[in-house]
Amino acid sequence: MFSRTQLRALAAGVTTLLSLASLLWQRHERPGRGRLLHTHGREHVMLDAAHTLNRGAGLLAFSVAADSAMEHYRGDFQNRAMYTPLVTSVLSLVISGQGQQDPRAGNNPLRNAVYVGTIGTGLAGTAFHLYNIGKRPGRLSWSNLFYAAPVGAPSALVLSGVLGYFSERLRGETQDFIPRIFGLPVGQSVGLMAAAGLLGTALEAGLLHFRGAFQNPAMYIPVSAPPLAAGLLVATVAAGPAYGRLRWLSRLVLRFTAVMGLAGAGFHALGIARNHGGWRNWRQNLQAGPPLPAPPSFTGLAFAGLAAHTLLEDGRELAP
Amino acid sequence: MSAELYLEALETPRARGGRAPDVFSPTGWVPMREYPLDEPVDFAIVGTGAGGGTLAAKLAEAGFSVVAFDAGAWWRPLSEFASDEEHQQKLFWTDERVCSGDNPLVLGTNNSGKAVGGSTVHYAMVSLRFRPEWFRSRSLLGYGVDWPIDWQDMWHYYREVEQVLGISGPVRYPWGPKRPRYPYRQHELNASALALARACEAQGIDWTSTPLATLSAPRDQAPPCVYRGFCVTGCSTNAKQSVLNTWLPRALKGGAEVRDLAMVGRIETGPDGLASGVHYHRDGSWHFQRARHVVVAGYAIETPRLLLNSACPRYPDGLANSSGLVGKNLMVHSNQAAWGLVDDEIRWYKGPPSLAISEHWNYCDDNKDFFGGYAFMSQGPLPAAWAETQVGNRGLWGQALVDEMEKYNHQVGLKIVGETLPQERNRVSLADERDAYGLPIARVSYSFCDNDLRLINHAMRFLRGGLEGIDAREIWSETEGTAHLMGTARMGDDPRTSVVNADCRSWDIRNLWICDGSVFPTSGGVNPSLTIQAIACRTADRIGDMARRGEL
């Protein structure tokens, strides 16, 4: 259906388009959300960042809901526990939507509980997947890493919960100093968390794209852009307020990653079409082909990174 | 009328008028160059399977004029391959052959293809390298004969073939020298393969995903495997990487002509003693294609049959036969299995039949009471093939057969590909009976030797132990059974003890070449297709070198 040359051209073209899109987005964004500080007061900044985190948490939850539904359907829901991530991620999705619409500051105990529950489910899921692999012949072998219960997948649920949990912490902050989460100023902790999430997700994409032998050169994009975005984000966090260009570049690559996550779903749709029988054979190929809902989790994490930027800007403005 | 459905390809040749069937399309065509009969082409190649098809592509790409002949039809898998054991018999060599000896061989569906692309159209895709020591089995291991080729040379060509076939293999192969990474990753294991894995772990030996010539991810026009399980009756998706959909499209692009439904009956030799071309039957009559070189690549029965059928006053014992070895040293692989019943639903009809393998006894020589080695693989026979095993090997019929067959979805099995020793008494000769073309048919005589039987006993004990280790019940051994064909025109360093040299060139007639499983001096304990293709690649490179040096 596609020759290698056509695939190479496609990958190059899409990379260019994604870069242009992220540049455009960057230019049209209001320069520095920190400006809000002067007009609306700082609690709006916090709220704004909280909303962005809600959006990220929701996107990740959506990704997990769809992905776990499909993968666990593939596993025929043989164990009742396989419904748990579906339920929690849908709850997280709903609550994130609600949180994004909620104009009130102050944290909400229900949302908080759901997000904490989501984190717990994700951790339990990781343990469960590891236990499952341990039972299979070959234990931690490539075969099981490729095809047994994916070790990395439940972490997306943890990340969704953590993003939501952070958003609740932000809403709770009204005092006139830089709030802290886990002992770090909020911008930094959100930034590091987003970077870790991006790296972990890129690792999972790397594993699965290795399984697919990187047959399409575009499969290299999600294993290179997100780690770059993560690196720049960490550098931004570490460098402190002075480096404007670094911040600009970091935001740009995060935007690239966000757009890429959506384009990834398109690539996976194409991948499904390239399986035998294509979309007409959807009952098989939706399960056997590349997972349609997986790539947008990059978008969710990139949103978290962008939220971190907002908070870092804010931190700069507050700095003496 | 019903019998003729989807058999048009068997009725009239398709590759003509400057075009050949496009195997990647349900009805399409690709352009094909054609050569006149009366002008000699550089190479006339008889057979388009693992040997001939590979060679045709490589020689055409090297700039030689090539015409390849195949007695079989040129199928379009997407539109003409049914999911059906009965119908797909159309892929097999079902012309009569007579089998004798202590262990008369099962041919036909078992190991004999008759189609453009040869037996690779229905092979199980298991793509294994020889153990390096096997190329010097006489010197290093004390049995058989040494090959005239160095293992490192072969490993270079194995690499080439693995790339061309896009082999899906394990990231780390547990046995032998380190090998480069397979181009595609291993497949998911089915329940049958996982049973092998557990059996191996119970016995404390290594196992791995089988390197297979079927895709685990898309590649050009071919989709990844859909695990439909009809591999050995022909892949209808093109996920299987056979000669039909890899080497032959390259051959056509390189300018080769491939003639389907073209049965070569005799190789003509001129007054100078050299081959001058081939007589072939196509479209109801005999034709003669002139050629500067003739390559015989008909597999280990048709190759010696053609050489023997080409006897003439100058070569009364057949061509290339001054050693008297043409047709002799026929080798197969012992193909015994241990079967058992488990509580789990295995449903082995899903996926390629042999997704997991252990080559432990190919590489470990401890406490063996026999020479050689064997690999064993997980299994997944389709219902009719499974019924034939119950009838033929187990003697079941009547209600006992019906009851046993109902356990189909709970069966597991481990089957060997075991090395057999070359013996001169195992041979292909000509029978008195004649086929539809008026040519004497092949008589195939085969008997295991004591060493072969000791190997089988060892394997059966070991495999039964493995099945016991996973708590299988009703374990039984399939003691009949062979697979693959090799020998009958062995390569070597000495014209007195071999038919061709390391370059597959016959000692007697310097423009006559043999390039298929026939040239194997020993059989090794692995499926032969990868090695046949590697030898063909090497031969093509050597021919190119010799042509450049003016030694052709």
Place this chain on the structure above:
Amino acid sequence: MSRRYPEYDVQSKRGGPSWNDVTRQIVDARLAIPREPRFLDATQWTILCALCACVVPQPQNRPEVPLAALIDARLLADHGDGYRDARLPPFRQAWRIGLAALDAEALDRHAEGFAGLSRTQQDELLADAQAGDLVHPAWQGMPSRLFFSLRLAHDIAAAYYRHPVAWNEVGFGGPAAPRGYVRLGANHRDAWEPAEARPGAESRARELNRHVR
């Protein structure tokens, strides 16, 4: 109907993505095979029908798979295996001799043709053939053991298990292209595979099998 896979009918998938055109047509043709002999004469046909009933006994509660007609069609087309044991004559001849020889043995032993024997008598005679104990001149030197295992039982069993009704019985997923399978692990079935009736859960399997498409 299958006991293990109640209400599973592989043909319910005929219109779905598991069956492509070529498969639909060739299976249709197999199902539409003429029920009368076209190659064998009436006597041979009667013997063959009796033999088929012995080698693959079929339940009464469903239409019978026409095994004799399938063998007759194969004889008509002269579709051999592509090889034969040197001790056996060619395909058609082996069947002709074998049918006549079994009939001759029956007459010798019970003064009745093979088709006229009781089922027990038929089974006994076939067991002797399988053991190689039958040596009536009508065999013309063909070993009864080889005829039984390589032709008679082999061909009839293969014909039966190449028929969709037999696929229902053994729980075979049947034709599978373009759609293959996704769930490869033990105890996992795709929604388009037969469900096995585990003791106590027969109605669940029945329900699942009704929805196989």
